Amino acid sequence: MSGIHQHVELPLLKEKQVSLIVKREDLIHPYISGNKFRKLKYNLLEAQQLGHRTLVTFGGAFSNHIAATAYAGKEVGLRTIGIIRGAELQGNYNNNPTLLQASKNGMDFMFISREQYRDKTNPDYLQKLQDTMGPFYLVPEGGTNALAIKGCEEILSERDLEYHYVCCSVGTGGTMAGIINSSSKNQTVLGLASLKGDFLRKDIRSFVSRDNWELKTNYHFGGYAKVSPQLIAFINWFKRETGIPTDPIYTGKLLYGVLDLVKQDYFRPGASVLVVHTGGLQGIEGMNIKLKKRQQPLIEV
Numbered sequence: 174m175s176g177i178h179q180h181v182e183l184p185l186l187k188e189k190q191v192s193l194i195v196k197r198e199d200l201i202h203p204y205i206s207g208n209k210f211r212k213l214k215y216n217l218l219e220a221q222q223l224g225h226r227t228l229v230t231f232g233g234a235f236s237n238h239i240a241a242t243a244y245a246g247k248e249v250g251l252r253t254i255g256i257i258r259g260a261e262l263q264g265n266y267n268n269n270p271t272l273l274q275a276s277k278n279g280m281d282f283m284f285i286s287r288e289q290y291r292d293k294t295n296p297d298y299l300q301k302l303q304d305t306m307g308p309f310y311l312v313p314e315g316g317t318n319a320l321a322i323k324g325c326e327e328i329l330s331e332r333d334l335e336y337h338y339v340c341c342s343v344g345t346g347g348t349m350a351g352i353i354n355s356s357s358k359n360q361t362v363l364g365l366a367s368l369k370g371d372f373l374r375k376d377i378r379s380f381v382s383r384d385n386w387e388l389k390t391n392y393h394f395g396g397y398a399k400v401s402p403q404l405i406a407f408i409n410w411f412k413r414e415t416g417i418p419t420d421p422i423y424t425g426k427l428l429y430g431v432l433d434l435v436k437q438d439y440f441r442p443g444a445s446v447l448v449v450h451t452g453g454l455q456g457i458e459g460m461n462i463k464l465k466k467r468q469q470p471l472i473e474v
Contacts, residue, residue, distance in 0.1 A: 176201050176450065181415050189435050190442035194336070195417055198328060199424075199452035204278075205248075207452025208348040209241035211324035212316035217249055219320055220310035227252040229302065231293045231314040234259055235271045235398070235459040237422075237452065238316050243275035253280040254306065258290040270458040317347030322380050325351020328449060336447040338363055338440065340431050342423035343388065344397075346373050348451060350380035362386040365430040367423050368397035392430035398422055400460065402470060404429060409473045420453035421460045421472060 176198040186193050198207040205213065220228060228251050232239035239255045246253035255275060257266075263284040266272040272282065292298035293314055303309065312318075325348045329339065334357040343349050343364040353362045362385060366373055374388055394404050400421045408425040412418050419425040431448055440446055461471045 176207075178447075179415075179417060181417070183414060183432075185432065185435055189438065189440070190444075191435050191440045192445040193431070193435075193448065194446070195415075195428075195448045195450050196328075196333065197417075197450050199418075199450045199454060204244040205241045206237060206454065207450065208325060208328070209237055209316060209452065211328060211351070212238075212321035212347060213241060213245045213312070214324040214327075215320040216310070216312050216316070216318070216324075217245060217251070220251060221249065223310065225251070225308065225310040227254060227306070227309040228312055229254045229256065229306065229309040230312040230316070231256045231258070231290070233257070233398070234262055234266075234269055235422075235456050237456060238314070239275050239280070240271050240455050242312060242316075243278040243280035246280070247278045251310075253278075254283060254309070255280050256283045256285060256290075256293070256302075258285070258287055260284050260286045260289075268462075270462070271455060274455070315345035315347065317345040319380075321347045322351045322354065326355040328352055329355045333447055334360065336360065336445045338444060338446045339449065340365065340427065340446060341449040342367050342427040342451055343373055343377075344368065344423065346377040346380070348449075349386070349388075350377050352449065353377070353381045353383055353386050356383070356385060358383070358385060360385060363431075363434075364388045365392045365427050366390045367393055367426050369393055369395075389430060389434075392426050392433070394426055400464075405464070405470050405472055409470075412473060417450070418454055418457075418474070419450070420456050422456055423453050424450050 176196045179195045181193040202210045228246050230242050338361050340363045343366045349364040356362050407429045457472050464471050
């Protein structure tokens with residue numbers, strides 16, 4: 174299964190003689206979007222082979238991973254439990270489009286404080302969860318583990334190995350690691366971080382053995398899930414110009430950054446650039462609720 178390829182035609186690209194193609198991984202499944210489909214594929218198989226009946230995972234209020242896990246669990250007949258950052262959401266999740274949809278798809282929730290949430294990888298805390306809930310298969314926050322990276326290694330098809338550059342958004346680093354592992358040695362894999370922090374380099378390096386990659390950390394717009402009127406204006410402009418919708422957490426920042434790098438002549442004339450659209454469009458509705466409260470321009474849908 175592979176996303177369709179969509180050529181982007183913009184005056185800037187013509188001027189700089191750069192060919193830009195978006196790989197629409199957001200279209201590979203109607204509800205389990207893009208890289209979440211890839212990350213869950215082998216984890217679901219492993220959970221079933223081990224005889225588990227319950228998946229437990231972690232995420233924030235508007236998490237693509239939470240939304241995808243809920244639907245995936247429903248599809249394969251596994252119970253899903255989402256441990257959600259923010260105890261204040263406990264009695265109010267029906268007003269949150271991501272959590273409401275996850276609930277409709279059968280996910281149960283446990284709401285914990287932000288302080289507690291920091292223990293999401295602590296073995297003692299995870300053991301307490303096992304003692305409370307009984308046996309479960311754990312999928313980490315964002316879905317990244319060795320099996321997720323195996324799934325993300327399937328993003329690039331054979332034809333994708335012809336492009337000079339492959340660009341992707343980086344959250345936990347799993348998608349980029351999978352792309353690096355399956356890339357050609359002649360390609361440069363370029364990751365644009367959607368959150369602050371240099372720790373991502375170390376995380377990615379732990380999953381890869383190649384050096385044909387670079388991480389750009391200056392297109393996060395203030396940090397994870399942070400946006401600005403400039404970013405929202407870009408997302409709306411890009412959709413009007415190309416017909417391609419992007420989300421404000423990952424792919425909007427990615428394409429803003431890639432086009433900025435084109436302006437700066439980062440890509441040589443004649444370069445072909447493949448941008449991987451990892452989905453996440455379900456998060457637009459929740460972001461628009463936030464923007465409306467702040468009386469800021471909305472993302473056009």
